[in-house]
Amino acid sequence: MNTHDSLNHPETDNRLSELTLLYQFSNTMLSTMRLNKLTHLILTAITAPSSNLFERAILFLRNEKSNVLQGMLAVSSKLSEGLEIVGEHDTLGSRWDISDEIISLQRSDEFCLKVRLTRIEIDMSCPLIHQVVSERSLCSYDDKLCHKCPACNFIKSLSGGPFAVVPLVAREHTIGIIVVDNPGTGREISRENLHFLQLFANQAGMAIENSMLYNRIEDAHLNLKDARERLLHGERLAAIGEMAASLAHELKNPLIAIGGFAGRLLKSLPAETREHNYADTIVSEVIRLEKMLAEILSFSRKPTICFSRCDLEEILHDCLANSAAAFEDQNITVSLSCDARPWVVSGDAHQLKQVFLNLILNSCDAMPEGGQLVLALEKVQLDKKTVIVTFADTGGGIPKEILSQIFNPFFTTKHHGTGLGLAIANRIILNHFGSIDAYNEGKGAVFTITLPLAE
Numbered sequence: 001m002n003t004h005d006s007l008n009h010p011e012t013d014n015r016l017s018e019l020t021l022l023y024q025f026s027n028t029m030l031s032t033m034r035l036n037k038l039t040h041l042i043l044t045a046i047t048a049p050s051s052n053l054f055e056r057a058i059l060f061l062r063n064e065k066s067n068v069l070q071g072m073l074a075v076s077s078k079l080s081e082g083l084e085i086v087g088e089h090d091t092l093g094s095r096w097d098i099s100d101e102i103i104s105l106q107r108s109d110e111f112c113l114k115v116r117l118t119r120i121e122i123d124m125s126c127p128l129i130h131q132v133v134s135e136r137s138l139c140s141y142d143d144k145l146c147h148k149c150p151a152c153n154f155i156k157s158l159s160g161g162p163f164a165v166v167p168l169v170a171r172e173h174t175i176g177i178i179v180v181d182n183p184g185t186g187r188e189i190s191r192e193n194l195h196f197l198q199l200f201a202n203q204a205g206m207a208i209e210n211s212m213l214y215n216r217i218e219d220a221h222l223n224l225k226d227a228r229e230r231l232l233h234g235e236r237l238a239a240i241g242e243m244a245a246s247l248a249h250e251l252k253n254p255l256i257a258i259g260g261f262a263g264r265l266l267k268s269l270p271a272e273t274r275e276h277n278y279a280d281t282i283v284s285e286v287i288r289l290e291k292m293l294a295e296i297l298s299f300s301r302k303p304t305i306c307f308s309r310c311d312l313e314e315i316l317h318d319c320l321a322n323s324a325a326a327f328e329d330q331n332i333t334v335s336l337s338c339d340a341r342p343w344v345v346s347g348d349a350h351q352l353k354q355v356f357l358n359l360i361l362n363s364c365d366a367m368p369e370g371g372q373l374v375l376a377l378e379k380v381q382l383d384k385k386t387v388i389v390t391f392a393d394t395g396g397g398i399p400k401e402i403l404s405q406i407f408n409p410f411f412t413t414k415h416h417g418t419g420l421g422l423a424i425a426n427r428i429i430l431n432h433f434g435s436i437d438a439y440n441e442g443k444g445a446v447f448t449i450t451l452p453l454a455e
Helices: 002-029 035-047 100-107 108-114 126-135 150-156 193-269 274-299 312-322 323-330 348-366 402-407 420-431
Strands: 056-063 068-076 084-086 096-099 119-121 161-170 173-181 308-311 332-337 344-347 371-379 386-392 435-441 446-452
Touching: 002 035, 002 096, 002 193, 035 068, 035 096, 035 100, 035 173, 035 193, 068 100, 068 108, 068 173, 084 312, 126 161, 126 173, 161 193, 173 193, 173 371, 193 274, 308 312, 308 348, 312 323, 312 332, 312 371, 312 386, 323 332, 323 348, 323 420, 344 348, 344 446, 348 371, 348 420, 348 446, 402 435, 420 435
Parallel strands: 332 371
Antiparallel strands: 056 068, 056 173, 068 119, 084 096, 161 173, 308 344, 371 386, 386 446, 435 446
């Protein structure tokens, strides 16, 4: 009787150890919804020296759109020693945990980086892929189907010895696979370990699927929150725009009268007198206010575009000719580089000229002591049907804290500006099916406008 009991003790101990690991894994699944941490915990648990299961584990997740198994993570036993057991006083209530430092070390491992660059096409003509992905059953290297299958090279390139592949299944659907092996010792994978791997993978598949669903819900929630904030912001801007347009319309007529009378007074008053200077100030300020009101009215109106074929190079040359006096007064050197080819787009030449002039004059304002303005026309390398217009100056650049706000309506750093110039420019370019961007480079700011070339 005692002999019989002693023979059963090792088997009983193994079962208890297996059940403890499964309990710990179940508790771990409930402790985190972070997919990144969960995958590290899963692979670390089955490769930890304390579990004595496998020396290395590799995770692939299924990409439904591209129909490939995408390498996500690889963990070896040498990087699994950081697995912590939380709540050791209660074996069935304990769980695993892992520090962010260990996660970082595992992700930066050379073999892990190789795995993350690996893509496996889901080809059902491969017996291994068919068995694991389609039939959703475990496959080991000892199976006959692996011996003469050339399609298995993708596994053999990662694992030189005996290996096993187990599917991760959630709701009767294969969402990925885990590959395990023992590259250090080359020892065979026992039936007991394969049995535990199958039980483990059943829970891991559901845990990963739940984590992915949770992350999608979180992303959807954040997108919904962001859309709601944009909608509220848009409503506020619309209200401000309507109010500004109404005020601008009401102020325009009195300003015209004030400017007209001030102009008459200016002509009738003797020069070099105090009254003449007062009248001159009134006239110049009225002109500035009229310009501001014109910008506000322009922004508040729904723009109409008269599409026609127009040459961007010609528009740029017109803008440079119009700005020649400003360049000369402020000692600014200008260069325009472009290939000798027509740069024809479908758009409104007048509105595009307005955008280009705005950017050129902004560059002049940024270089009151002189500088260099470089303009360029070039085609996008990957898409020859798109042109980029570049405006680069040496005016010191745009402060990083405001760079993301410069295209917002009514945002300005100028003492005498409305903050609508770049907002209007952005809207015009968007209406031309293009985009406008800004960044700092070298000694100044760079604005780029991307537009589709005409067919």
